[in-house]
Amino acid sequence: MAREQFQTLSEPMYYILLSLIEEECGVDIMNKVGRLSNGRISVGPGTLYTLLDKFLKAYMIAETKVEGRRKSYIITNSGKEALMMEQKRLKKMLEDGVMFEHGSDEYKEGEAAK
Amino acid sequence: MMFRRKDNSKPKTKLKVFTSNPVEVLALQRFLEEMSEKGYMLTGAYGSIYTFEECEPMKRRFQVDFFSKASFFDSRSGKNTEDYIEYCESAGWTHLLGSGKMEFFYTEDMEIPEIETDDENRFQSIAKAELWSRILLWFLAIVYTYLGVNIAQGMSSSYSSWSRYISSPTMIGSVLFFSMYAIGAVISFADFMTFYIGNKKRLNRGELINLYSPVQSRMRVRYRKIGLGVLLSPLIFTTFQSASQLSITQVPLLLFISSAIIFGFFIKSRHSNRKTNIILLLVLLLATILLTNTLVLRGSIFNNIVKSGINSEDGDDFPSESVPVSLKEMGYEFLGEGSVHEETYEEESKSFMASTRTLSTGIYSEDGYNQEPERDEIFPFYDVSVLESEFSWIIDKYQALFMKREYMIPDSQFPYPEIIEQGYEGYMTKEVTKVFETTRVLLVKDQKAILIVSHEPLSEENILMLLDNI
Numbered sequence: 225m226a227r228e229q230f231q232t233l234s235e236p237m238y239y240i241l242l243s244l245i246e247e248e249c250g251v252d253i254m255n256k257v258g259r260l261s262n263g264r265i266s267v268g269p270g271t272l273y274t275l276l277d278k279f280l281k282a283y284m285i286a287e288t289k290v291e292g293r294r295k296s297y298i299i300t301n302s303g304k305e306a307l308m309m310e311q312k313r314l315k316k317m318l319e320d321g322v323m324f325e326h327g328s329d330e331y332k333e334g335e336a337a338k
Numbered sequence: 339m340m341f342r343r344k345d346n347s348k349p350k351t352k353l354k355v356f357t358s359n360p361v362e363v364l365a366l367q368r369f370l371e372e373m374s375e376k377g378y379m380l381t382g383a384y385g386s387i388y389t390f391e392e393c394e395p396m397k398r399r400f401q402v403d404f405f406s407k408a409s410f411f412d413s414r415s416g417k418n419t420e421d422y423i424e425y426c427e428s429a430g431w432t433h434l435l436g437s438g439k440m441e442f443f444y445t446e447d448m449e450i451p452e453i454e455t456d457d458e459n460r461f462q463s464i465a466k467a468e469l470w471s472r473i474l475l476w477f478l479a480i481v482y483t484y485l486g487v488n489i490a491q492g493m494s495s496s497y498s499s500w501s502r503y504i505s506s507p508t509m510i511g512s513v514l515f516f517s518m519y520a521i522g523a524v525i526s527f528a529d530f531m532t533f534y535i536g537n538k539k540r541l542n543r544g545e546l547i548n549l550y551s552p553v554q555s556r557m558r559v560r561y562r563k564i565g566l567g568v569l570l571s572p573l574i575f576t577t578f579q580s581a582s583q584l585s586i587t588q589v590p591l592l593l594f595i596s597s598a599i600i601f602g603f604f605i606k607s608r609h610s611n612r613k614t615n616i617i618l619l620l621v622l623l624l625a626t627i628l629l630t631n632t633l634v635l636r637g638s639i640f641n642n643i644v645k646s647g648i649n650s651e652d653g654d655d656f657p658s659e660s661v662p663v664s665l666k667e668m669g670y671e672f673l674g675e676g677s678v679h680e681e682t683y684e685e686e687s688k689s690f691m692a693s694t695r696t697l698s699t700g701i702y703s704e705d706g707y708n709q710e711p712e713r714d715e716i717f718p719f720y721d722v723s724v725l726e727s728e729f730s731w732i733i734d735k736y737q738a739l740f741m742k743r744e745y746m747i748p749d750s751q752f753p754y755p756e757i758i759e760q761g762y763e764g765y766m767t768k769e770v771t772k773v774f775e776t777t778r779v780l781l782v783k784d785q786k787a788i789l790i791v792s793h794e795p796l797s798e799e800n801i802l803m804l805l806d807n808i
Contacts, residue, residue, distance in 0.1 A: 269431065273425045
């Protein structure tokens with residue numbers, strides 16, 4: 225059930241999971257997302273909190289340690305899987321886009337036949 | 339506190355009323371930003387009432403976030419919000435306070451991202467908070483509809499309740515209130531669904547959600563206040579009119595007194611265009627007073643008259659002029675032992691639909707009070723109720739209910755020819771129980787229905803005397 229809402233990942237979801245490839249403290253994720261995306265993506269604290277909660281419930285990330293109120297997380301195998309799937313989807317989208325941009329052999333043949 | 343002045347003098351505080359629903363959160367944020375620019379920082383939030391303390395006037399950004407784990411009933415930030423607040427603070431937002439589901443933050447940094455950057459999350463938390471804020475209203479609508487249906491059933495069950503309800507401003511006020519409340523709840527539900535479905539569609543299309551702008555919100559709040567005024571006016575004025583008849587139907591009024599107080603606060607609270615609002619509100623109030631007065635009360639406020647009196651043989655009386663024809667005048671005698679006296683009672687109530695006047699008089703002996711009388715010891719009495727209405731369907735309905743309920747004396751024609759000659763339609767019935775025997779006479783003429791209930795049937799002469807005097 226929980227997996228269904230993560231079939232495609234939004235950009236903030238994608239970068240949050242990406243930043244958790246290494247163990248990371250919750251509050252530091254915001255900065256890391258900014259770094260990883262070269263400042264293109266910013267995740268608000270409320271959004272981060274809600275998404276971490278959802279990932280935890282879907283077992284896509286796991287809590288590693290709690291120091292006071294600082295909690296650290298790391299991605300799980302299921303989280304990695306979702307990330308891989310999203311990457312595959314994005315790659316496919318990119319390839320299809322390249323074909324459109326330069327024209328593949330198939331595409332050229334088709335055009336020539338006309 | 340953190341905004342205390344350097345010279346240690348007590349900072350100026352301010353109290354403001356600002357009504358907004360979760361869907362109008364942008365207006366609330368704008369309001370807090372404007373206050374901060376004027377030099378007032380938020381220190382407390384209690385429903386629609388906000389308190390402020392003097393601070394350095396400057397441009398600050400405010401965010402009101404609906405935190406899903408906080409409860410609607412929280413009055414301050416709880417333990418479960420600590421993590422979340424820490425996230426926000428580490429992102430550069432200063433937490434001010436929490437109230438219900440709302441958490442208030444501000445920052446002087448104009449660059450840092452908003453607390454909620456994901457529109458789907460934002461939509462879900464706002465929609466959830468909005469749902470919570472309206473659930474009581476919708477729930478009450480079900481209760482009120484139930485009460486309204488009960489009143490309607492009560493009205494059509496017997497002629498006595500029909501005449502009582504239809505001529506009671508309180509009852510009519512309640513029915514008006516219940517119906518308008520139900521309509522209001524349906525509008526509120528439609529409004530919520532418009533917001534919900536509209537934004538859900540936008541999200542599915544990959545668009546950003548559409549929250550009400552501060553200007554739109556102000557309009558919405560104004561409409562709500564007008565609606566509240568319209569809803570409350572019949573109830574308030576009909577209650578003032580008949581304070582002696584407080585009943586379950588006044589409960590909604592008590593519930594809404596608090597809203598009415600906020601409604602009153604509204605005059606002072608508007609920071610923009612204050613004069614226009616005051617004038618608008620006064621005009622609205624005056625119009626509702628006039629309208630209610632004309633429609634519901636027919637121009638008189640205290641018209642629910644109750645009179646009573648005692649006449650006795652030995653002279654120690656509270657004489658009453660309320661009963662036009664006393665039993666003594668009809669030729670009944672003060673028989674019996676002990677202190678024998680005649681007690682009279684008159685009640686009148688009037689609404690814009692109908693008026694009822696009830697006169698009763700009876701001869702009693704103090705000795706007879708504490709024991710059940712034998713059949714032939716019943717002292718004489720009569721009750722007359724006169725129902726008058728300009729609407730003939732009210733009289734027709736009353737007559738129909740009477741005929742349905744009462745068992746006519748078999749094979750009997752109305753025995754008083756002289757009364758028929760005066761244009762009255764007459765019916766006579768008799769009810770016999772173990773200790774009691776009552777006769778009911780119903781006389782209908784034009785827009786008037788007269789019901790006479792007595793122990794023994796009153797003679798034609800006595801009825802004529804009554805008719806001449808009422």
